[in-house]
Amino acid sequence: MQRTDSRRHRLGLYTNQMLRLCLSLCLAVSFALAAEPPDWKKIDEETLKHYQALIRIDSTDPPGNETRVVDYVKTVLDAEGIPYIVAAKDPARANIIARLKGNGSKRPLLIVGHSDTVKVDEKKWIYPPFSATRKDGYIYGRGTIDDKDNLTASLMTLILLKRSGIKLDRDVIFLSEAGEEAATGPGIEYLVEEHWKDIEAEICLAEGGLVTRRNGEIRYALIQTAEKSPNLVRLTAHGPAGHGSRPLRTNAIVHLSRAVETIAMWDPPMRFNDTTRYYFEKLASVSTPEEAARYNSLFDSQKSAAAREYLAQNEPGNYSMLHTSISPNIIRAGYQINVIPSSAEAELDVRALPDEDMPKFLDAIRKQINDPAVDVTLEKRNDRPRTDPSSIHSEAYAALEAANRSVYDTSTIPVMSTGATDMAFLRARGVQCYGIGPMIDEEDAPKGFGAHSDQERLLEEAIYKFVRFNWDVVTNLAASK
Ligand SMILES: [Zn+2]
Numbered sequence: 001m002q003r004t005d006s007r008r009h010r011l012g013l014y015t016n017q018m019l020r021l022c023l024s025l026c027l028a029v030s031f032a033l034a035a036e037p038p039d040w041k042k043i044d045e046e047t048l049k050h051y052q053a054l055i056r057i058d059s060t061d062p063p064g065n066e067t068r069v070v071d072y073v074k075t076v077l078d079a080e081g082i083p084y085i086v087a088a089k090d091p092a093r094a095n096i097i098a099r100l101k102g103n104g105s106k107r108p109l110l111i112v113g114h115s116d117t118v119k120v121d122e123k124k125w126i127y128p129p130f131s132a133t134r135k136d137g138y139i140y141g142r143g144t145i146d147d148k149d150n151l152t153a154s155l156m157t158l159i160l161l162k163r164s165g166i167k168l169d170r171d172v173i174f175l176s177e178a179g180e181e182a183a184t185g186p187g188i189e190y191l192v193e194e195h196w197k198d199i200e201a202e203i204c205l206a207e208g209g210l211v212t213r214r215n216g217e218i219r220y221a222l223i224q225t226a227e228k229s230p231n232l233v234r235l236t237a238h239g240p241a242g243h244g245s246r247p248l249r250t251n252a253i254v255h256l257s258r259a260v261e262t263i264a265m266w267d268p269p270m271r272f273n274d275t276t277r278y279y280f281e282k283l284a285s286v287s288t289p290e291e292a293a294r295y296n297s298l299f300d301s302q303k304s305a306a307a308r309e310y311l312a313q314n315e316p317g318n319y320s321m322l323h324t325s326i327s328p329n330i331i332r333a334g335y336q337i338n339v340i341p342s343s344a345e346a347e348l349d350v351r352a353l354p355d356e357d358m359p360k361f362l363d364a365i366r367k368q369i370n371d372p373a374v375d376v377t378l379e380k381r382n383d384r385p386r387t388d389p390s391s392i393h394s395e396a397y398a399a400l401e402a403a404n405r406s407v408y409d410t411s412t413i414p415v416m417s418t419g420a421t422d423m424a425f426l427r428a429r430g431v432q433c434y435g436i437g438p439m440i441d442e443e444d445a446p447k448g449f450g451a452h453s454d455q456e457r458l459l460e461e462a463i464y465k466f467v468r469f470n471w472d473v474v475t476n477l478a479a480s481k
Contacts, residue, residue: 038160038471044464046159048139050076051152051463052132054115055141061116064186066178067094069115073155073176080162087195093178093186097198100161102168102478107202109478110173110431111158111470113151114180114187114207114422117143124454137460144458146451147207149438149466151176154205157470167480175199180422184384188422192429203396203477204426205470208417208435211408211462214442220286221404223397224435226275226389226416227424228351231358232381233326233365235259235346237374244338253333255373256344260328263348266368267308268361270298270322273354275389275414279321282413298322320418324352324361347379351418354388384424389416390432396477400434403472407465408439436473438466 057068070086073096077084088094095115102108120129120142127133129142143149158174179187191199208224237259239252272280284295294310297303311319319325326348333344352358358378366376391397392414401412415435423433439462444450449457 038164040464040468043156043160043467047152047156047464047467048134048460050155051139051148052134054148054152055132055139055143056130058130059116060119060142061179061181062119062183064093064116064178064182066115066176066186067092069151069176070094070096073098076155076159080159082158082162085195085198087191087198089186089190089194095178095187095191095195096176097191097195098158098174099198100158100168100172102170102172103480104170106170106478108171108173108200109474110175110199110201110204110426111154111474112175112177112204112206112422113149113154114147114177115151116178116181116187117146117148118181118452121454126455129456134460138457139460139463140455140457142456144456145438145440146456147180149458149463150207150436152463153438153466153470156467157474160471161474161478166475168478169480170202170478172474172478173199173201177422184422184425188425192425196429200429201426201431203394204423204431204433205436205473206421206423206433207437208421208423209415210437211404211410211439211465212442213439216441218408218410218439219442220282221400221408221410221412222415222437223400223412224417224421224423225392225397225414225433226273226354227384227387227420228320228325228353228416228418229356229386229424230381230383230420231350231352232379233348233350233362234377234379235263235348235369235374236377237344237371239342239373240340241342242340244340248340250373251340252342252344252373255371256331256333256346259369259371259374260331260346262368263326263365264328266326267305267312268323268326268364270304270308271353272322273389273416274392275416276321278392279413279415280318282411286411286413317418320351321416324350324356325418326350326365352386354386354416356386384420384422385428387424387427390427390434394432396432396434396473399473399476400436402476403469406472407469436469438462438469 059066059069077098082098084096084098086094086096127140133140154174177187209222211221212219237252237256239250242248280295284292294307297307328346329349330347334341362376404410404412427433449455
């Protein structure tokens with residue numbers, strides 16, 4: 001809406017100038033072309049072509065082979081006359097970066113899609129995973145919602161921007177990023193270390209959000225503004241070794257099992273940050289009365305414990321957002337059936353809130369376990385850095401809210417990912433990052449159509465709407481006003 005008004009305003013000014021100055025017809029025509037709203041029907045066809053082509057490229061990671069995607073993107077950019085650079089630590093695993101220059105009055109906007117996908121168990125797929133089958137309003141294939149949707153939408157947005165000739169206040173940088181799903185070495189880590197000047201930006205849009213539907217009705221849009229950070233905590237229990245025929249109450253495995261159960265059942269202290277407070281408040285406002293009462297009671301110290309227990313059992317994602325979470329995922333002990341081992345260890349996957357003080361949290365774990373036979377240590381874990389949330393009071397967040405209203409007629413809820421994303425590397429360098437995503441039915445993942453499932457799909461209309469959404473956000477943030 002805003003854009004239409006300002007366009008009319010500019011058009012009016014232009015017409016006057018033209019009359020007064022008798023500007024050439026040629027200029028007027030080129031302006032009119034630039035100001036035309038996009039022809040979405042034609043664009044949808046083009047979107048579908050690129051989306052299907054990208055899904056049909058097997059970029060399973062490992063091994064990745066993301067250069068295959070880069071080769072495709074290169075042909076598209078070449079056809080549009082958009083300059084790019086290919087950045088590759090490993091020749092088979094290239095990234096590609098394309099930039100449309102702005103006047104530099106604002107710092108750049110980076111739009112990202114990752115080009116790799118997770119593995120497939122091919123025999124479990126109804127439609128072959130790299131077929132991009134179009135059926136009953138859906139597109140099926142590995143990567144349809146992770147992340148060839150973002151890749152397609154950001155690529156289309158770049159193309160449309162270039163063709164429109166719209167003047168930009170800031171550079172718009174497109175990035176097809178390798179190595180998101182497994183080791184981040186050839187992708188974001190390499191880019192941040194070796195190509196920082198090529199991707200440095202004020203704002204970044206990448207995967208991590210979605211627009212959610214229930215019974216075919218849009219409920220709300222989620223924008224990822226924060227994420228938890230992964231830590232590895234090791235429990236090591238000690239005890240005397242001995243003969244298996246003479247059991248010991250001091251057996252290291254017994255100590256460890258008690259510790260693991262204690263820590264897994266513990267409800268760590270909860271606290272909100274800007275994102276999660278707003279998330280639960282907004283979630284309550286779009287939920288059923290029963291759900292709303294539960295979310296609201298999280299703010300009531302009398303009722304909060306019961307609500308948390310419900311979430312722990314029924315909504316583990318929402319429960320995890322409330323505190324630093326602990327999941328015992330690996331246990332090692334013993335080596336021979338007749339030997340009581342002298343040690344036993346467990347690895348805990350600890351997902352910390354952005355502001356967590358880990359040494360203090362470890363002390364809290366020790367207090368819970370309360371057993372001098374069990375050591376608690378924080379180990380090195382090669383993973384994404386801990387970062388502060390991106391602001392929900394920024395120009396970018398406002399643009400995302402506006403686009404959710406104009407494209408989906410829905411409200412926006414900020415969300416903190418319990419998992420880690422590559423945005424952590426960018427947030428760690430001060431980039432304000434926002435996770436976005438297309439419209440997805442809540443019912444789809446439980447049916448087995450979610451990301452990383454044995455069948456992945458997206459509503460065809462959702463990819464089209466997602467391109468419009470990206471276009472709205474990017475032009476709002478980057479076009480000269
Ligand atoms: Zn992904």
